[in-house]
Amino acid sequence: MKQFLTSNRINIVLIGLLICLGLGSFAYNQYLVNRVLQQERLSVELWARAIEYTGRPVHSEISQNLLTVMNELQRYAAVPDSIIALVEEAEADRTSQNFVASELIIKDRFKIPSIIVDERGEIIFNRNVDESNLNQDLIERFKAMNDPIEVKVGDNTYSQTQYVYYGESPTVQMLRYFPYIQFTLLALLLGIAYVSYRTITRAEQSNLWVGMTKEAAHQLGTPLSSLYGWVELLRDEKAGDDFTERICNELEKDISRLRGVAERFNKIGSEPELKSQRIGPLLDQVIDYMEQRLPQLGKQVEVSRDFDHNLRARVNTELFQWAVENLLKNAMDAIKISGEPAYVKVTTKRIENDLMIDIEDSGVGIEKSYHQQIFKPGYSTKKRGWGLGLSLTNRIIENYHKGKLFVLESEEGKGTTIRIVLKLDLEEDQKTQ
Numbered sequence: 001m002k003q004f005l006t007s008n009r010i011n012i013v014l015i016g017l018l019i020c021l022g023l024g025s026f027a028y029n030q031y032l033v034n035r036v037l038q039q040e041r042l043s044v045e046l047w048a049r050a051i052e053y054t055g056r057p058v059h060s061e062i063s064q065n066l067l068t069v070m071n072e073l074q075r076y077a078a079v080p081d082s083i084i085a086l087v088e089e090a091e092a093d094r095t096s097q098n099f100v101a102s103e104l105i106i107k108d109r110f111k112i113p114s115i116i117v118d119e120r121g122e123i124i125f126n127r128n129v130d131e132s133n134l135n136q137d138l139i140e141r142f143k144a145m146n147d148p149i150e151v152k153v154g155d156n157t158y159s160q161t162q163y164v165y166y167g168e169s170p171t172v173q174m175l176r177y178f179p180y181i182q183f184t185l186l187a188l189l190l191g192i193a194y195v196s197y198r199t200i201t202r203a204e205q206s207n208l209w210v211g212m213t214k215e216a217a218h219q220l221g222t223p224l225s226s227l228y229g230w231v232e233l234l235r236d237e238k239a240g241d242d243f244t245e246r247i248c249n250e251l252e253k254d255i256s257r258l259r260g261v262a263e264r265f266n267k268i269g270s271e272p273e274l275k276s277q278r279i280g281p282l283l284d285q286v287i288d289y290m291e292q293r294l295p296q297l298g299k300q301v302e303v304s305r306d307f308d309h310n311l312r313a314r315v316n317t318e319l320f321q322w323a324v325e326n327l328l329k330n331a332m333d334a335i336k337i338s339g340e341p342a343y344v345k346v347t348t349k350r351i352e353n354d355l356m357i358d359i360e361d362s363g364v365g366i367e368k369s370y371h372q373q374i375f376k377p378g379y380s381t382k383k384r385g386w387g388l389g390l391s392l393t394n395r396i397i398e399n400y401h402k403g404k405l406f407v408l409e410s411e412e413g414k415g416t417t418i419r420i421v422l423k424l425d426l427e428e429d430q431k432t433q
Contacts, residue, residue, distance in 0.1 A: 018183075018190050025186075026179040033175050040112050040169060041146065047114070048149045048164045114166040115142065116151070124162070142167045213265040220262040227255050257289065263318050272316035272400045276425040279355060280309035282317060283346060286324045290332070301332055306347040313355050313422040315401055323396040323405075326389045327359045327418055334363025334416065350424065357420040358408060365412040375405065397422075 115138065116125040123134050142148075142165035149164040231251050238244035283305065291303055328344065335342045345360040366374060375394040397405040403422040410416040 014190050014194055018186055021186050022179070022183045025182050029175060029179045033172055036172055036175065037146075037168070040166070040172070044112060044114060044164060044166050045149055048151045051116075051162075051164075052151050052153065112166050112169045113142075114164060115139070117163050117165065119161050139165055216262075216265050220258065220265075224255060224259050224262065227251075227258075231255065253289075260318055261322075272319055274314040274316055274401070276312050276314050276427075277317065278309055278312050279315070279348060279357070279422075280307035280311070282315070282321055283307060283324060283348070283357070286321050286328065287346060290325065290328050300342060301335055302341065302343040303328075304343065304345045306345070308348050308350065311348055311350055311355050312425040314425050315422070319396045319400055323393040323420075324357075324359075326393040327420075330389060331359055331361035331363060331416070331418075334361055334365075336364060353424050353426060355422045355424050357422070358417055359420075360415065360417040362415045365414055366407060366410040366416050367412065368410070371407040371410065374407070 111128045113128045114126065115123050115129060115134070117123050117139060121136070121139065123139070126134060129138070145167050146165070149166075151162040151164060153160045153162055231248050234244065235248045284307070287303055287305060328346075331344045335344075340362065343362050345358075347356075347358045347360070349356050349358075375390050394405050397403045397420055401422060403420060405418070405420055408417040408419040
């Protein structure tokens, strides 16, 4: 097997670019996450220190005494309102301390989920945490994320050690997922770019190939016309010689064939004109031509046919016969002469509204893994050749005639059956009946 070797440089560059962008994005994202985590820890530590400060007994006693004084003063009508206002202001200072610690320092800092536990490990306070999740597992999970912050509440007479555990804010969680989202988007964009590039490249190659075929058809026109003239001169020169006449007739057939080939090339890239025709006679013409060339191939191959000559389909004669000729040629090339009978069989049949054309041979067969590959450009089992015959045949059948071409069945050492599927021209059938 031989297949065109295509360059993988573009694939390697695109994949390398994707990896570099992904790694760069991941590294920068980790840097941002670490910076945010540092800021969150500073915020939680500041909150812990505020708890320590407001939790000192002296502050609690002052607040309690102020409340007692204020209540006593309010019992006496003779006490001026200004005195009571001063006491209330002093108490408000104590409340402000709590507000600064609990509302300003921690509340608006990324909504960090935090809990405070006592020395026994019981949760005594929480912020930004669902009440249903308050359990020992949450403590362990927060502990795995961040080292706890120790808080001393009380004074030298009585003190208690508490611990602040905290997790990651929604901001950090979103940042952790961001590289994967970005990498997916980059992969999608690069994939679109690659597909677009391949599409453009294939279109350019197709246009180049079409231009070459049309130029080849044009260049063949002049020598073909000259060959017709030389044949006529030879016939006139050797008039009455049966052998020469027979040779001239065969030469004319081959020249006509070459002119047909030139016409085929000229039709590539153009919208073919499809006409309703009986498929049997078209197949007979191709097989008759191939049978005459079998002795030159050095093979004794029996070509049989089983046609329903009433089946009609819309085809372009030159292109359709070209496709069938390619399939017959490949079938004959696949046959290795041995003691076993060598044959190629062409059959047609109708299945519902479809016309089936089967080309069966007794050749070497095709491995199952290559059933799809044989119709791609560059595939060939021959030492010489470009591997374009079956690719062109596939294009003629599927693109120009809107049919199907596939390997119906194949077994190594026993042969292959290729099937063409075309839509029957039922309207023309009804007219002729």
